[in-house]
Amino acid sequence: MPTVDLTTLPTRAPAEYHKSTTLRELKKLRQELIGLQDRLYAQNRHSVLVLLQGMDASGKDGLIRRVFSGINPQGVQVYSFKEPTEQELAHDFLWRVHQQTPARGMMQVFNRSHYEDVLITRVNGLVTADEARRRFTAINAFEKLLQQAGTTILKVYLHVSEEEQQERLQERLTDPAKRWKYEAGDAHKASQWRRYTAVYEDVFAHCSPATCPWHIVPADQNWYKAYLVARLLRDALVKINPQYPG
Amino acid sequence: MPTVDLTTLPTRAPAEYHKSTTLRELKKLRQELIGLQDRLYAQNRHSVLVLLQGMDASGKDGLIRRVFSGINPQGVQVYSFKEPTEQELAHDFLWRVHQQTPARGMMQVFNRSHYEDVLITRVNGLVTADEARRRFTAINAFEKLLQQAGTTILKVYLHVSEEEQQERLQERLTDPAKRWKYEAGDAHKASQWRRYTAVYEDVFAHCSPATCPWHIVPADQNWYKAYLVARLLRDALVKINPQYPG
Numbered sequence: 001m002p003t004v005d006l007t008t009l010p011t012r013a014p015a016e017y018h019k020s021t022t023l024r025e026l027k028k029l030r031q032e033l034i035g036l037q038d039r040l041y042a043q044n045r046h047s048v049l050v051l052l053q054g055m056d057a058s059g060k061d062g063l064i065r066r067v068f069s070g071i072n073p074q075g076v077q078v079y080s081f082k083e084p085t086e087q088e089l090a091h092d093f094l095w096r097v098h099q100q101t102p103a104r105g106m107m108q109v110f111n112r113s114h115y116e117d118v119l120i121t122r123v124n125g126l127v128t129a130d131e132a133r134r135r136f137t138a139i140n141a142f143e144k145l146l147q148q149a150g151t152t153i154l155k156v157y158l159h160v161s162e163e164e165q166q167e168r169l170q171e172r173l174t175d176p177a178k179r180w181k182y183e184a185g186d187a188h189k190a191s192q193w194r195r196y197t198a199v200y201e202d203v204f205a206h207c208s209p210a211t212c213p214w215h216i217v218p219a220d221q222n223w224y225k226a227y228l229v230a231r232l233l234r235d236a237l238v239k240i241n242p243q244y245p246g
Numbered sequence: 247m248p249t250v251d252l253t254t255l256p257t258r259a260p261a262e263y264h265k266s267t268t269l270r271e272l273k274k275l276r277q278e279l280i281g282l283q284d285r286l287y288a289q290n291r292h293s294v295l296v297l298l299q300g301m302d303a304s305g306k307d308g309l310i311r312r313v314f315s316g317i318n319p320q321g322v323q324v325y326s327f328k329e330p331t332e333q334e335l336a337h338d339f340l341w342r343v344h345q346q347t348p349a350r351g352m353m354q355v356f357n358r359s360h361y362e363d364v365l366i367t368r369v370n371g372l373v374t375a376d377e378a379r380r381r382f383t384a385i386n387a388f389e390k391l392l393q394q395a396g397t398t399i400l401k402v403y404l405h406v407s408e409e410e411q412q413e414r415l416q417e418r419l420t421d422p423a424k425r426w427k428y429e430a431g432d433a434h435k436a437s438q439w440r441r442y443t444a445v446y447e448d449v450f451a452h453c454s455p456a457t458c459p460w461h462i463v464p465a466d467q468n469w470y471k472a473y474l475v476a477r478l479l480r481d482a483l484v485k486i487n488p489q490y491p492g
Contacts, residue, residue: 044336090290090349092395098344103336134394141387148380149338 047102054158066226158219293348300404312472404465
């Protein structure tokens with residue numbers, strides 16, 4: 001698989017995109033998604049897994065709200081992976097993840113995922129490069145298993161610039177509506193920017209087969225990333241082409 | 247991996263084994279197992295998965311009773327895989343299996359397993375040879391994942407002769423204590439003996455890497471197979487060498 005240099009990839013929309021027109025497009029896409037999801041659920045054959053990763057403050061929560069609001073929640077589930085519990089740590093790293101994979105007919109969003117087990121764990125020195133290699137192999141096999149069972153996987157990396165991240169983390173300290181998101185570790189993690197970039201690049205190099213690639217989405221502007229992810233999801237659903245049972 | 251011809255493999259103990267002495271050995275092995283399991287549980291680092299497969303009436307239930315009775319049930323769990331539920335069928339074939347894998351410190355027995363998904367399903371024409379190949383690959387990756395997380399896997403095939411199976415199935419019709427086990431499908435399945443043999447041989451050819459081999463255990467005599475499985479388990483635990491935390 002090709003190597004990726006994140007520093008060369010854009011974090012903002014190309015100049016031809018404008019906020020207002022893009023937001024109108026997003027609205028249309030959401031209408032399409034509502035219809036496609038309804039057919040996916042009714043057909044009860046395929047499933048979709050949208051997996052979101054990104055540095056702190058890359059806007060995962062906001063993206064989920066912007067893309068999935070309005071879709072029938074009966075057919076969509078969001079699961080946010082937190083620090084593993086004792087019971088989860090007593091099993092292999094995919095144990096808790098496998099339990100959350102979508103049933104036929106469902107759309108599942110992973111807010112963070114099994115990739116944390118080769119990212120934060122590596123930055124914190126809990127997982128060696130060798131162990132990460134073994135986990136990459138396990139992850140690829142796991143995702144293939146899901147695909148073979150009828151799950152379309154959309155892996156999205158929200159790519160923010162270091163400057164934008166800093167600004168957002170700062171905002172968390174001053175905006176009462178965002179303050180609850182601030183964790184004591186945020187400042188420290190920001191200083192680990194380069195190490196996070198390196199381990200993400202390693203993930204993209206090893207876990208992005210042609211059949212299950214990562215989509216690296218410019219994420220400095222909320223309207224643009226929501227539009228792009230909605231479009232990716234719409235395209236994936238169109239490819240599935242779900243039909244109401246005859 | 248080498249091919250296996252089940253018809254050439256013994257279903258009975260070698261002549262030098264005698265029932266009474268072997269049962270005394272089994273008793274000793276069980277005492278060893280009790281001590282080893284206690285240390286495995288106390289150390290809370292490794293786990294053991296004993297996976298039992300075999301034709302109908304090969305004696306899986308009896309084997310579990312003979313080998314594991316006396317071991318502290320707090321540290322041993324038995325899970326019997328039945329026909330999958332609707333919810334289980336809505337996921338990939340390893341989804342329900344992964345949930346039952348042992349936590350650190352635990353011993354887990356699988357009475358049947360994910361291998362049914364490449365055995366009975368194939369005999370019944372639900373899974374093609376191509377799909378079975380893909381599942382073999384997924385199974386090998388799955389078992390490797392468990393091993394890398396500290397699980398020792400012991401895969402045991404209880405090898406009965408067709409004659410012994412017929413006799414036992416007949417017994418189920420006449421013995422009130424066994425009658426409940428008789429299923430309407432038994433007679434039919436017995437006639438599928440050759441097809442089951444072929445799909446089992448395919449499993450042994452594809453899912454028996456040196457790091458996670460199948461143990462094909464002669465199973466016409468209950469005392470001999472219990473002794474052999476207890477010995478395999480004892481040897482596996484001795485290799486783990488669990489220690490009380492210091």
